[in-house]
Amino acid sequence: MSEVRTLKVALLGCGNVGAQVARILLDDADALAARSGARLELTGIAVRNIDAERDVELPRELFTTDADTLAKDADLVIELMGGIEPARSLILTAIQNGACVVTGNKALLAQDGPTLYEEADKAGVQLSYEAAVAGAIPILRPIRDSLSGDRITRVLGIVNGTTNFILDQMDSTGAQFADALAEAQRLGYAEADPTADVEGYDAAAKAAILASLSFHSRFALEDVYCEGITKVSAEDIAAAKDAGFVIKLLAIAEKITKENNGNGGGEGISVRVHPTLLPREHPLAAVRGAFNAVFIEAENAGELMFYGQGAGGTPTASAVLGDLVSAARRVVLGGPGRTETTTGHVPALPVSASTTSYYVGLDVADQPGVLARIAHIFAEHGVSIEIMRQTIHRDAASKNESAELKIVTHRASEAALAATVEAIKGLDVINSVTSVLRVEGV
Amino acid sequence: MSEVRTLKVALLGCGNVGAQVARILLDDADALAARSGARLELTGIAVRNIDAERDVELPRELFTTDADTLAKDADLVIELMGGIEPARSLILTAIQNGACVVTGNKALLAQDGPTLYEEADKAGVQLSYEAAVAGAIPILRPIRDSLSGDRITRVLGIVNGTTNFILDQMDSTGAQFADALAEAQRLGYAEADPTADVEGYDAAAKAAILASLSFHSRFALEDVYCEGITKVSAEDIAAAKDAGFVIKLLAIAEKITKENNGNGGGEGISVRVHPTLLPREHPLAAVRGAFNAVFIEAENAGELMFYGQGAGGTPTASAVLGDLVSAARRVVLGGPGRTETTTGHVPALPVSASTTSYYVGLDVADQPGVLARIAHIFAEHGVSIEIMRQTIHRDAASKNESAELKIVTHRASEAALAATVEAIKGLDVINSVTSVLRVEGV
Numbered sequence: 101m102s103e104v105r106t107l108k109v110a111l112l113g114c115g116n117v118g119a120q121v122a123r124i125l126l127d128d129a130d131a132l133a134a135r136s137g138a139r140l141e142l143t144g145i146a147v148r149n150i151d152a153e154r155d156v157e158l159p160r161e162l163f164t165t166d167a168d169t170l171a172k173d174a175d176l177v178i179e180l181m182g183g184i185e186p187a188r189s190l191i192l193t194a195i196q197n198g199a200c201v202v203t204g205n206k207a208l209l210a211q212d213g214p215t216l217y218e219e220a221d222k223a224g225v226q227l228s229y230e231a232a233v234a235g236a237i238p239i240l241r242p243i244r245d246s247l248s249g250d251r252i253t254r255v256l257g258i259v260n261g262t263t264n265f266i267l268d269q270m271d272s273t274g275a276q277f278a279d280a281l282a283e284a285q286r287l288g289y290a291e292a293d294p295t296a297d298v299e300g301y302d303a304a305a306k307a308a309i310l311a312s313l314s315f316h317s318r319f320a321l322e323d324v325y326c327e328g329i330t331k332v333s334a335e336d337i338a339a340a341k342d343a344g345f346v347i348k349l350l351a352i353a354e355k356i357t358k359e360n361n362g363n364g365g366g367e368g369i370s371v372r373v374h375p376t377l378l379p380r381e382h383p384l385a386a387v388r389g390a391f392n393a394v395f396i397e398a399e400n401a402g403e404l405m406f407y408g409q410g411a412g413g414t415p416t417a418s419a420v421l422g423d424l425v426s427a428a429r430r431v432v433l434g435g436p437g438r439t440e441t442t443t444g445h446v447p448a449l450p451v452s453a454s455t456t457s458y459y460v461g462l463d464v465a466d467q468p469g470v471l472a473r474i475a476h477i478f479a480e481h482g483v484s485i486e487i488m489r490q491t492i493h494r495d496a497a498s499k500n501e502s503a504e505l506k507i508v509t510h511r512a513s514e515a516a517l518a519a520t521v522e523a524i525k526g527l528d529v530i531n532s533v534t535s536v537l538r539v540e541g542v
Numbered sequence: 543m544s545e546v547r548t549l550k551v552a553l554l555g556c557g558n559v560g561a562q563v564a565r566i567l568l569d570d571a572d573a574l575a576a577r578s579g580a581r582l583e584l585t586g587i588a589v590r591n592i593d594a595e596r597d598v599e600l601p602r603e604l605f606t607t608d609a610d611t612l613a614k615d616a617d618l619v620i621e622l623m624g625g626i627e628p629a630r631s632l633i634l635t636a637i638q639n640g641a642c643v644v645t646g647n648k649a650l651l652a653q654d655g656p657t658l659y660e661e662a663d664k665a666g667v668q669l670s671y672e673a674a675v676a677g678a679i680p681i682l683r684p685i686r687d688s689l690s691g692d693r694i695t696r697v698l699g700i701v702n703g704t705t706n707f708i709l710d711q712m713d714s715t716g717a718q719f720a721d722a723l724a725e726a727q728r729l730g731y732a733e734a735d736p737t738a739d740v741e742g743y744d745a746a747a748k749a750a751i752l753a754s755l756s757f758h759s760r761f762a763l764e765d766v767y768c769e770g771i772t773k774v775s776a777e778d779i780a781a782a783k784d785a786g787f788v789i790k791l792l793a794i795a796e797k798i799t800k801e802n803n804g805n806g807g808g809e810g811i812s813v814r815v816h817p818t819l820l821p822r823e824h825p826l827a828a829v830r831g832a833f834n835a836v837f838i839e840a841e842n843a844g845e846l847m848f849y850g851q852g853a854g855g856t857p858t859a860s861a862v863l864g865d866l867v868s869a870a871r872r873v874v875l876g877g878p879g880r881t882e883t884t885t886g887h888v889p890a891l892p893v894s895a896s897t898t899s900y901y902v903g904l905d906v907a908d909q910p911g912v913l914a915r916i917a918h919i920f921a922e923h924g925v926s927i928e929i930m931r932q933t934i935h936r937d938a939a940s941k942n943e944s945a946e947l948k949i950v951t952h953r954a955s956e957a958a959l960a961a962t963v964e965a966i967k968g969l970d971v972i973n974s975v976t977s978v979l980r981v982e983g984v
Contacts, residue, residue: 236843238688246680249863400860418842421691
């Protein structure tokens, strides 16, 4: 330890996560030096407003508004500003100056990752972004390195804590979406403008990153089919519960082959985010509150699950610092940066090419022959029924009778299911289609 | 891809895991080349008996009994023979010849890891052993790399599938240990001689490896306190169940500080394997059958869990190949092997210095004042009681009355608890101490 180097670390952004990263860099300097083989000297923190209030008290002399100069004079640059610009330009500047970069910027990676990876490769530096998906959970490194000798076939992730909290509230209290959202906002789990979370955009960016690493190809945000949780009703949750399911917002990346692509669809990767029914005994079903988890199916490894805190300043800072120490080790030991291994361009398939099971809830007239007519329509469209359950409701006052029909299908294509539902709506015995929800893990 | 190198791969051992590794190397050669940046050519498989029956059909010309020559002429050596010798000498030979080594040999690593790590460092080659702990689950790399900027405070692992299967059977069917073991043997989950599993020795070797990586120091098998599951009775399981717990065999590595070391014990690391009560809502409690999982608590990341298949030829082969591809990438890119970061020698503490909560079951006389006398003894020894529950049994025939007392303590040292139990045994109102079991996760 006699000739320990010092590496200059520039921090861009000092929000929730950035402030904790700065704190740990200052407080744990000795331990980080022992792990890295170099002292990690925080040379500055670039912010828009030096006088803004922050969670952590940090030396005022570290702050600067000149991000560009800071980034140019560092060995390691941590970008935690978020958003596309100026983050993108600053990262490119840092890379071109030979710095390794650690970022948690999922939106930027999902939109323009390939440019950044290529520039890092060219410059021979490391670009790491463990913090961009599932906060503290080590998931990107295991996918990229530990599973590099295997073939991943499917990834199912609970990667947005806000929506998991809301759905969990709805499931445990019977609340409607709006009330559960208000509760999440009150507790600080949801932002004042919750759009990015509840519409699934945040999960979609993470899905693109997970898909790219899992299937060694490039998937961008526009390749991801995205459906949020705003239309999930208390009635959907209750019906799911009654049938032994829980509803989760899943980020799904899945290999579609001739065997599982439904009727003659293409081969490629389906990347999508949507509310999904999971059997209550599935490992992901037990992921409660704001926790995250990623479930992976691989040809040889079988089923794996990674579970932990998906957000929060301190947990996410752990992921940032893990990347930083790894990058520092690489600088100290010498040798080029890690290359992303991309072997080709596997097509991203539209959601209509993917297959899942479906849960379909119908409010139908209580007449003889209704079940048979509905079953016939499913059969005509090549959608096989796994479970069909009918419950009769009698309204004593009006003497009306109606029946509730709950159907779980075997795997079918989106297209076949949509055509089935369309045809069923045309039947005179149908009062309404109450839910159409995708099912995984059966 | 015009100038792709070929790296020679020697496989030592062709059991359950080795045969699957060979199969994947042959079948998935193109995908592995794409991931590695080099073709991985299997040059030979060293075995004791070339004509032995194997699960997988492999080209006969690959087999050899001359492991030494094979290992000397390879760029990458995979050691899956198990046992100490000749595995140890062959690995050292390979390292000294500049080969990177991948091994799954937990017994060797727990006994003589430091020698191997030092030799690999000196030679500038990579020694990887992800397969040695928890089969297919990527756990060692996340601990070493992803959490390198954090401080792990505790690791709780279900790392032996055989004992988890047996305990799970006992829990779900009420079977006694001997019957559950017989069932596990019938289904192939337990070997004819189950000693290494049921006495906890296999888990202890894994605990030593987990502790070494988590706490950046060297822990060997003799540092691990080890207690197997042979004395766990159906009655213990039933009592645990009744109190809302499940019994798991846990490998535990935990930082003992002034704050949690009980009354004036030392500071250091407690590494131990023993049957442990876990609350049924703890994430590890849901790990059923032969699955493995490792639960990690870190200062910044908080709680993390890694779950998957802990054994089996194909899943474990996935971990071996992940290490192999990573080692090949390193050879292709150049640069030195990864150095294990050890910063000092943190003492391994005896089990008497560790603290846990305890479950104590007592069969006592049903007399006034018994509870008070027992509570007094706990207090005298500084062991604080969290829950105390008394159930009265009346035998109508004999008119005997007895009471069953179930006590869960707050965290206490092993020494204090042992002294408490000793003192309680001396009371005239005690018929017997029915269980003393450690509790975690409360």
